[in-house]
Amino acid sequence: MFLNWRRGVIASVLIGTLAGSLLTGCGTGNKASGSGSAGNGGKVTTIEYWHVNSENFGGQTVRDLVQKFNEQHPDIKVVEKFQPNMYLGLMQNLQAALAGGHPPAVAQIGYNYLDYATANLPHLPVEDAAKTDPEGQAFLNNYLPNILNLGRVNGKLEGVPYSISNPVLYYNADMFKAAGLDPQNPPKTWAEVRDMARIIKEKTGNYGLYVQEPSDNWAQQAMMESNGAQVLTRTGGKARATFDSPEAIEAYQLMADMVLKDKTALHATWEEGTQAFITGKVGMYVTTIARRNYIETSSKFKVLTAPFPTFGNKPRRVPAGGNALFIFAKDPDQQKAAWEFIKYLESPEALTTWTKGTGYLPPRQDVTDDPRYLKPFMEQNPLMKPAVAQLPDAVPWVSFPGNNGLQAEQVLLDARDAILGGRQPAAEVLKEAAAKVNKLIGN
């Protein structure tokens, strides 16, 4: 009998634990989300902030900023939540959270998802949020006009530009020397890049060049548009893929020739390419300035940077990478708190912390040049200079409109693999891809 009794107890404890854990919804996860209470009367408004900054990419900086903000604002509590897999991952989770009715108040939206987010996700345009704040317009005047445009869709300011990056050319000064090249004279045009890459290959046996290949077309857009092409042409509210223009094909074919014919450029994933550079197997590396800190500290050789190369005398056009801050809060109190938080993140102090912690460029001119803020940092980090100098050349990162915008982006990614992988020449692949994209975005 004792045996029976004991077994019964164990069984009921097991079942109890099970049922209990189900009923309570288990724990910590849910408490923070959403439940904004009336902001007045000493109550605390809790809002969520979604970002893409992982542990080795500014995660700690985000925590510091949030902590400081919460100390300064006793009536608001910001909870930061990291979203894996960069902007794509964040978009996925955001989409789901919206479907479930529990969106974050503030989220980082990659510039390449600007159009899609504006058209598909219910949000509060920051232009409207700014209007409710008497200082709102003055605040927005702190930005360079072409930078503020990065947050505009069809003329309306939907999100505040926050993180800004652009592609620069990193190069291995030691390898330049070994190849008999002058480290003080980095290539200025793509023709020079091609020549130097050939020399590096001949002299050192290493690859001359790697251009970043993550799951976006950012760097490739910079090449095509610097050659005078337009990835997407908007006429009268209608968008059309034009990355099959002769200029675009020429730019892409140059890259393909270096990879396939000259065999002086590496075709690999971003991960592998970065490794190849920092382990001294590639001479030149085109990637975001946001990676400066990692590249500089990981490399055992002298790293230098140069502006993104141009095509002859054609103007340089580099798409701005990074993200804008969007407001997804629905409750007025939360919207107000969200706007407060955005203003804080975009304050000179916070941006200084942010740039130091990540390598992004600040969207506000007054921060970069101010000795109280980033000036000393910029002087200590000469590698940042080309990126800052390029800021006036910034153009919007292409964001494909419509329901199928995200798939259009993938078509271009596949095209890159097809060209650099040698499936077909650039002209054919790009023509095919453009037709497909045009179909997807409704032409």
Added chain:
Amino acid sequence: MPVIAGDIYFDKVRKEYGRVTALEQLDLRVAAGERLVLLGPSGCGKTTALRLVAGLERVTSGKLYLNGRLANNLEPGERDVAMVFQNYALYPHMTVWENIAFGLQVRRVAKEEIKARIKEALAILGLEGLEERRPRELSGGQRQRVALARAIVKQAPYFLLDEPLSNLDAQLRTQARTELVRLHRKLNSTMIYVTHDQVEAMTIGQRIAILAGGVLQQVDTPENIYNRPANTFVAKFIGNPPMNLLPGIVKGNQLFLGEGLKLIIPGNWSAWLLGKSQNRVIMGLRPEDVTLREEGVAEGEGLPVRITWRENCGKERLYYLAAGDKELTASFSEGRTEPRGGELWLTIDWDKVHFFAEGDGNSLGYPWNTRELSLKAYA
């Protein structure tokens, strides 16, 4: 540990499994305290009948009464039956003691009482000292006795056994038969014993019910089953070697069994068969009831036979005989004079002959009083 026994009554009980009929309309009454054996070849429905009593199967139609009470819808646990399974169904993870005690514990029998009953059962079955063993540490005979012990401690009015000896070797089986009968005398419950072994049936049953193809063939005492088989099936099924069955035609007082095989039927049989107005018959002859002679007999007094094969079974000798196109067996127990071989004559003891109708195989009866042997002798 005497128990108040109850009777069991099958009233037109039918059992079907899907499209297969296991039992066709069984009418059978088992008296309270009786020891009845259900006998038949495999697939005859005997186990089904037993499981119907236990409630492990549901009656398809008809009524099953236990102690006068309709039991069709009673759960097995509500029927107060004890059962011993063919494979004993001992719980492998429990000790002997736990196996026996389990059912009683479930029924919330007092601890002291459980102890007393198990002690008694272990003593009766000679299982003392094995209490802490697990089934896999026991021999076949021990397992069988544990299964019996588990059944008897329930002190149930009904005691069902499903071929409980089939997994034992021959020697143990003989011993267990007598044990079982003794045990039943002590228990006094109503016992149904299922077997396909006629020796077990004859030695254990007070009455035997023979089933074939889901149909009850005959219910009677072992003596009557042997001496007065109700049909050719029973006749052939009981007795080893089986009864010789010879089809023939009756013409007046003559029986024609085939080419050159003619017998003169004595007066009493001749008149009896005439009364049955059945001239196509089957004659049944048990192998031990025939005589072989070396010297010739008069026409119609015997059949000319030839020995085709002989077997020495120790206590008895079997002769396989050919009579024209017919084949027969004869057996001779030790001591009887044996023929040497060659041309022989087979003669018949007409007091030990059986006649069956050719069509349905039912017994044509006997020209003398068939009620001399009765059940009472075994009560």
Added chain:
Amino acid sequence: MKTKIPWWHFPLLLVVLGSLLPLIWMLATAWKTPEQVFNASLNPWPYPATAANFAYVMGAIPLGRYILNTFIIAFIVTAAKLLTSILAAYGFTQFSFRGRETLFYLCLLSIFVPFTVTMMPNYLFMSRMGWLNTYTGVALPQMADALGIFLLRQSIRSIPPSLVEAARLDRVGHGRILGRVLLPAIKPSLIALGILFFINTWNEYFWPLLMINDKSMYTLPLALQMFTNLEGGTNWGAMMAAATLASLPPVVAYLLAQRYVVDTFIHSGLKG
């Protein structure tokens, strides 16, 4: 006979090598400095070894918390799967009713429904219920397992029906028939199945990936991706250290109970 033995060991040793080499490299890389990682990738013996990667991982993520998350989810799912499978297997073996076989095969069919077919509606359901980032969200859809039902049904069918019948004659209730007769008899299958469920849930990646985006709710496999972030650059040593730490609990559990696990797998008829 003796001369024959060595030859056949050769292919087996190759297979063992194939099984172990990736693990050896994971372990080796976890103890290497970044320099060793790149310049001596073929060397399986890090010298001098550094624990810096582990220190970094422990500092960067709340490892204890993740172990706890993973354990709680694996425990809930395993317990629930066993419970529902046991009950269903009992229902499918001990009762006969119209449509039983049809129902059973319908259950079995669910094994063959690819996860991707159901993931979208389940995801929406969970997010509508507000169960994203909860143990409930991860565990709830996995609480029944057709394979478990199938295997336990097989196990129950392999024990003689008379065991249950004997109990029924003793007026033993369903609870006790299950608890005291059937479950002890199929204990090896239960244990093997439990271990299988636990390891599978522990290792699960895809569904938690969809359900959980709150760092504090991560399971160990999810935590791994924090070390593969693209813009930050991969720290291979740290990643392998994290992989090692994530694998440690199931591997240790397996090695401790190794003979038992494999033996029960072999003898419990898990072959289906």
Added chain:
Amino acid sequence: MKIAREPGPKFAAIKGYLVPWGCLAPALAFLALFTFWPLVSTLKLSFYQWNMVSPTPKWVGLTNYLEILRSREFWLAFWHTLEYTLILLALNLALPYITAYILSHLVFKGQNFYRALIFLPSVLSLAVAAVIFLWLYNPLAGPVNALLRLLGLPAPPWLSSYRWVIPALAVITAWKSFGYNFIVLLAGLVAVPLELIEAARLEKASNWQIFWRIVRPLTSGTALYVLVMTVIIGSQYVFVPIQMLTNGGPDQASTNLVFFIYQYTFNFFQTGKAAAAAVITLIIFGGLLFLQKRVLEKGVYYEN
């Protein structure tokens, strides 16, 4: 003896249903709610255009199906699924089958040693496996290519090569599932009575003949189980390395049906097309199951 109350037939009938359905209810409820209802729901979604967020899905009839069946990506995914499956059948059915045969019938020492170590990888997470192989496959510094270079062999960029990406990803999955399949097959193989093999030895049958003519037919039930599991579960297992390492690239060269559906759901937010692809996948798997039932089972020997 106490006479129990005789329950009426109606009571008995209700009581007779209560317990079995009570037993089945939890499992059936979970399966219905999280497997079968979503199935129906997916079927419904496949006729709509919807991005999961907009309040009104748009009815588009069969458009989703037609567009998918006309797209290059779907057929790539389809053929790749076959390719993955073939590789997995070789690595996760044939190879463990033979390994298990060697261990069960040709080798008598070290049984436990082999079993334990061969099973080891299957207790790891696929995510761990993917991460380990990501390093092993690293084209410049990874051990695999370092070794190949040392041997003077070409060292391809495994995960960005059209030709190698599928085998490379399949190997990851195979490495992780090998042990489990091996143990399952071993369980089937040790059940083959030794007498049969001894009898064959007396006939001077070679080891291969014994395997092919005696052991294989006798264990075909187990093998069929592993086969079906490899085909159906395999394509879902492969998903994890695809999602973690290549995202279907390069140029959709490593996508399969499962990843295709995931991509349309969570990367493109084209729920309707994803649902349509899911339904098509289900039909393909259904066809495979049917095929298995009709063709393969004919040659299968079952113990019972």
